[in-house]
Each structure stands twice: as C-alpha cells, then as structure tokens.
Amino acid sequence: MLRLIPPPASTSRVVALAIALALPSASAQTDDALLGRIDDLVADVTPRVVEYRRHVHQNPELSNREVETAAYVAAHLARLGIEVETGVARTGVVGTLRGGRPGPTVALRADMDALPVTERVDVPFASTVRTVYNDIEVGVMHACGHDAHVGMLMGVAEVLAAVRDDLPGTVVFLFQPAEEGAPAGEAPAGAEQMVAEGALEGVDAVFGIHVTSSFEVGELKTRPGAMMASADDLRIVVTGKQTHGAYPWGGVDPIVTSAQIVTGLQTIVSRQMDLTKAPAVVTVGRIDGGVRSNIIPDSVMMIGTIRALDDEMRAGLHERIRRTATSIAESQGATAEVTIAGEYGYPVTANDAALLDRMTPTLQAVAGDGFDPAVAPVLGAEDFSYYANEVPGLFLWLGIRTPGADRELFPPNHSPLFRIDEDALPLGVRALAHLAVDFLAGDA
Ligand SMILES: [Zn+2]
Ligand SMILES: [Zn+2]
Incomplete structure (x- = not known):
C-alpha cells in the first residue's frame, strides 16, 4: 500500500520517494516509502560493496578453508547488530536479522570459496x-x-539492518563455504551441510544470485523450473x-575395451534419451592406463x-551408464567397475515457478x-x-x-582471466534487498 504521508523531509528521501512513485509498484504490499529508503541506502553502500568485494578478492581461500573470509563477514554482521552464528558447515556464517514487525522468514545466500587458479587479471x-x-x-x-557474491550480500545486510x-x-x-566442492574426505559440505545443520530452519x-560474464551489466535472468544441471x-x-x-x-586388452566404452557412453545421450524433454551430457574427462608401447596393461x-x-533422466543416465560399461566389458572378457557418486553430486537446481x-x-x-x-x-551445476x-x-x-564490450x-x-565490471554490483544488492522485503511484505 502507498503511504500517503511521507517520512520526515529530507531531500534525498523526497527524491527517492518521487522516483519510487514514478515506477510501477514493485509489490502491492510493500510500502513504497520503504523501497525508496532502501534504494537510497543501496546507493550509499555501493562504494563499500566494491571495497568488500576487492578485499575478499585479494584474500581468496579454497573450499572449506574460508577462515579469514568468514571472520571478515561475521565481524561485519556483528557490527550491524545482526545475530551471528559461525562454524556452520565448518566455515559457514549465518546471520539472522529480526525485523520490527512480525512476518515470515526469507534467506539470502552467498558462497565464499575461491578456486585453485592462478590469477592473470591486471588489477x-x-x-x-x-x-x-x-x-x-x-x-x-x-x-x-x-x-x-560475498560483497553484495554484506551490502544487503547493511541496507536491511538500517x-x-x-x-x-x-x-x-x-x-x-565449499560451493566448488569440498576437499577429499570432507563431504558432505557446502549447501548440503548447511541444510543438514539447520540453516534453513523456519x-x-x-x-x-550468481554473477556471469554471459550477460551484460544491468541484466538479471532466471527461469521457472530447472535452471542448472545435476552433476x-x-x-x-x-x-x-x-x-x-x-x-x-x-x-584381455582393457585399452581397447575402454575405447569401446567411451564410444558406447556417447550413444546413451544421442540414442537413448528423450532430448525433446531436456538436454543431457556424459563426458569422459580423463583416461589413464598403460606404461609403454608394447605392454598391454591390466587395467584402465x-x-x-x-x-x-x-531427475528422471538423471536416474536413467546412471542406469544406462552402468549397463553399457559392464556389458561392453563383459563382451570383451573384461570387467568394468562403475562408481557414480563422489563429492560433486549436486542435484538439479530448480526454481520454484510460483515463487x-x-x-x-x-524483478521487473x-x-x-x-x-x-x-x-x-545451462548444464553447469550449483549447490x-x-x-x-x-x-x-x-x-x-x-x-x-x-555493455558493448x-x-x-x-x-x-x-x-584465470575472469573479471567483473563492478558497475554490475548495485543491481545485485538492490535485487536481493527488494526480493527480501517484497517477499516478507507479501506474506505479512
Ligand atoms: Zn564455480
Ligand atoms: Zn560459482
């Protein structure tokens, strides 16, 4: 509902209110004056979001080793008067900001881990x-x-705390922590472990949000249902x-048998999956066996x-991969032991269509x-x-x-050359802040 009496006059607020009134109402329920204040706060926090992002960029930590990053985030949240829980899923941080009015609970997520990549960007x-x-x-x-992601969510926390x-x-x-997958022996980790430790209770x-160079600054994209693949x-x-x-x-030559298996696996997606339903991929990324030219090894x-x-296609792929590999091996007098698991078995990322x-x-x-x-x-995956x-x-x-680059x-x-036009960041902060308040207001 529109609040007809504006808050105590301050020029920026009046301007922001005027802008908010000129835009189509973001939500029938959210107070437009509140959205205007949020936009003012986003503008104010933007230089600091850049600073937070650069600090984290310069001090990257691998999955499940985000100790300094977590401390940096936790100190920030504590300064804002947000309840902080640390050590969730090893190095995760959960902040809880209770509003002054009763209502539902919404969660906003950022991942904190970096990658074993040697930077080649000149900044x-x-x-x-x-x-x-x-x-x-x-x-x-x-x-x-x-x-x-960390910098933007720190900014959102600052805006909403205000x-x-x-x-x-x-x-x-x-x-x-650990969106990119935990070190060996440390699974379950990341989001899976956050959920297991109760981070979504209530x-x-x-x-x-995930940043991507596939799209230009100012673009915000999503879809109903499956958006990213299982891996x-x-x-x-x-x-x-x-x-x-x-x-x-x-x-019994395991090298020739393996070559047949690699080829056989490629007929699963191309010949046995209903590709009108959804795409799928089976990739063999490494093949290892043998020592020299004239010795046939024991195994590959x-x-x-x-x-x-x-999900159904995922299960169908697993079953056919096992059958194809073991049957081809058997036909050659060899055996194939198939393991489908590992620490990177993320489910399909599916958006709730009603939400x-x-x-x-x-978002408009x-x-x-x-x-x-x-x-x-896309067939990339996300936890x-x-x-x-x-x-x-x-x-x-x-x-x-x-834009235009x-x-x-x-x-x-x-x-190693991945880079970000930081002009993209305010839209991320604004989107998360508005999603949070509009969601809360809609259910209040
Ligand atoms: Zn990644
Ligand atoms: Zn990522």
Missing part, C-alpha cells in the same frame, strides 16, 4: 595467494565471482589381463561427469528491460540446489560484462 587488488592443491603448487583466485524496524519478518543471511523461501562424478575401472603388446590373445581407469536437467511468478513484479521493478524470466538453462530442494527457491544470473575481454567463470 591492483589481484590475488597473489598461492597454495598446494592436488600436489600441485598453484595460485588461489576468486575465478567464479564468489567475492562479488530499516530493520520496518521489516515485517526475518532475514537470514547464508554465507556458505525459512519460507531462499534467493541467490555426478563418474568413475570406471576396466580390468583385463596383462600381456605383451605383440601377443594380445594372451590376455577413467573419470567423467554426468549432467542432467531432469518466480510472485517475485516477477519485483529493479531491472526493467534487463530482467529476463525465461533464460535458457544452491540443496536449498531449493528444501524450501521454495529462486536463483538468478547477474550480468557482469561491460568484446566478449573476449570477459572470459567465462573459472578462467
């Missing part, structure tokens, strides 16, 4: 951090933009019988990834023509899926490519 705040990962000395870099008395409900800030809906690690060990390379009949190991956008419908006016109000409610799905499997969830892409200048996530 003053570039990472020089190095580590040893999988026995290889390598740099550590926020090559997936989680630094921006209007807490007028919030009709509770906002939970989820700063989670939460009615969850929102999250399952595949491991196949083919065992034959060692023999001399000149006398293959004296053994291969690993790969399985991607699907539909998207409900929040569409909000914050992004205007930049909002796209029907973006194509936001664990939250969205628990409560209605909505995940959004935020464009970070300078050469795509080459903005390589995809995980590149």
Whole structure:
C-alpha cells in the first residue's frame, strides 16, 4: 500500500520517494516509502560493496578453508547488530536479522570459496595467494565471482539492518563455504551441510544470485523450473589381463575395451534419451592406463561427469551408464567397475515457478528491460540446489560484462582471466534487498 504521508523531509528521501512513485509498484504490499529508503541506502553502500568485494578478492581461500573470509563477514554482521552464528558447515556464517514487525522468514545466500587458479587479471587488488592443491603448487583466485557474491550480500545486510524496524519478518543471511566442492574426505559440505545443520530452519523461501560474464551489466535472468544441471562424478575401472603388446590373445586388452566404452557412453545421450524433454551430457574427462608401447596393461581407469536437467533422466543416465560399461566389458572378457557418486553430486537446481511468478513484479521493478524470466538453462551445476530442494527457491544470473564490450575481454567463470565490471554490483544488492522485503511484505 502507498503511504500517503511521507517520512520526515529530507531531500534525498523526497527524491527517492518521487522516483519510487514514478515506477510501477514493485509489490502491492510493500510500502513504497520503504523501497525508496532502501534504494537510497543501496546507493550509499555501493562504494563499500566494491571495497568488500576487492578485499575478499585479494584474500581468496579454497573450499572449506574460508577462515579469514568468514571472520571478515561475521565481524561485519556483528557490527550491524545482526545475530551471528559461525562454524556452520565448518566455515559457514549465518546471520539472522529480526525485523520490527512480525512476518515470515526469507534467506539470502552467498558462497565464499575461491578456486585453485592462478590469477592473470591486471588489477591492483589481484590475488597473489598461492597454495598446494592436488600436489600441485598453484595460485588461489576468486575465478567464479564468489567475492562479488560475498560483497553484495554484506551490502544487503547493511541496507536491511538500517530499516530493520520496518521489516515485517526475518532475514537470514547464508554465507556458505565449499560451493566448488569440498576437499577429499570432507563431504558432505557446502549447501548440503548447511541444510543438514539447520540453516534453513523456519525459512519460507531462499534467493541467490550468481554473477556471469554471459550477460551484460544491468541484466538479471532466471527461469521457472530447472535452471542448472545435476552433476555426478563418474568413475570406471576396466580390468583385463596383462600381456605383451605383440601377443594380445594372451590376455584381455582393457585399452581397447575402454575405447569401446567411451564410444558406447556417447550413444546413451544421442540414442537413448528423450532430448525433446531436456538436454543431457556424459563426458569422459580423463583416461589413464598403460606404461609403454608394447605392454598391454591390466587395467584402465577413467573419470567423467554426468549432467542432467531432469531427475528422471538423471536416474536413467546412471542406469544406462552402468549397463553399457559392464556389458561392453563383459563382451570383451573384461570387467568394468562403475562408481557414480563422489563429492560433486549436486542435484538439479530448480526454481520454484510460483515463487518466480510472485517475485516477477519485483524483478521487473529493479531491472526493467534487463530482467529476463525465461533464460535458457545451462548444464553447469550449483549447490544452491540443496536449498531449493528444501524450501521454495529462486536463483538468478547477474550480468557482469561491460555493455558493448568484446566478449573476449570477459572470459567465462573459472578462467584465470575472469573479471567483473563492478558497475554490475548495485543491481545485485538492490535485487536481493527488494526480493527480501517484497517477499516478507507479501506474506505479512
Ligand atoms: Zn564455480
Ligand atoms: Zn560459482
């Protein structure tokens, strides 16, 4: 409802109110004056969001090692008077901001981990951090933009804390570790573990944003239903019988058998899946066996990834991969041991269609023509899926490519040259803040 009596006069508030009144109402329930104040606060916090993002960028930490990042976030939330819980899912931080009015609970999520990538971007705040990962000395870099996610959510916390008395409900800030997958032996981790430790208790809906160079600054995109794929690690060990390379009949050749399996796996998606329903992918990423030209080895190991956008297809892929690998091996007199599991088995990230419908006016109000409610799905994966499997969830892409810039200048996530046009950040802050208050107001 429109509040007809404006708050005590201050020029910026009056201007903001005028702007808010000129825009289509973001939600029938949210007080437009409150939205105007939020927009003023977003403008005010933007330089600090850039600062937070750069600090985190310069001090990246790998999955489940986000100790300093968590401390930085926790201190910030505590300064704002937000209840803070640390050590959730090892290094996660959960902040709870209780509004001055009764209402539902909404969660906003940021992931905090960086990647074993050596930064090659020429910025003053570039990472020089190095580590040893999988026995290889390598740099550590926020090559997936989680630094921006942390910076933006710290900004949102600041904005919403400033209007807490007028919030009709509770906002939970989820700063989670290990989105990129935990080190060996530390699963379950990340979002899965946050959920297991009760981070979503009492939460009615969850929102999250991921930055992407696929889209330009000002663009905000999502879709109903499956938006990102499930990702399952595949491991196949083919065992034959060692023999001399000149006398293959004296053994069972696991290399030729593996070659047939790799080819056979490719007919699962192309010949056995209903691709009119959704796309799927089976990739073998590594194949390892043998030592020299004239020795047929005992065994070959291969690993790969399985991607699907539909739970039934996911299960169907698993079953057919097992059948294909073991049957081909058997036909050659070899055996194939198939393991589909691993620590990166994220479910499909599916947005709640009713929640998207409900929040569409909000997203149109914050992004205007930049909002796209029907973006194509991707076969990348996200552990936001664990939250969205628990409560209605909505995940959004935020464009970070300078409008009109050469795509080459903005390589995809995980590149050592991954960079962000920081002009993108205020839209992310504004979108999360508006989603939170409009959701709360709608249910109050
Ligand atoms: Zn990533
Ligand atoms: Zn990411």
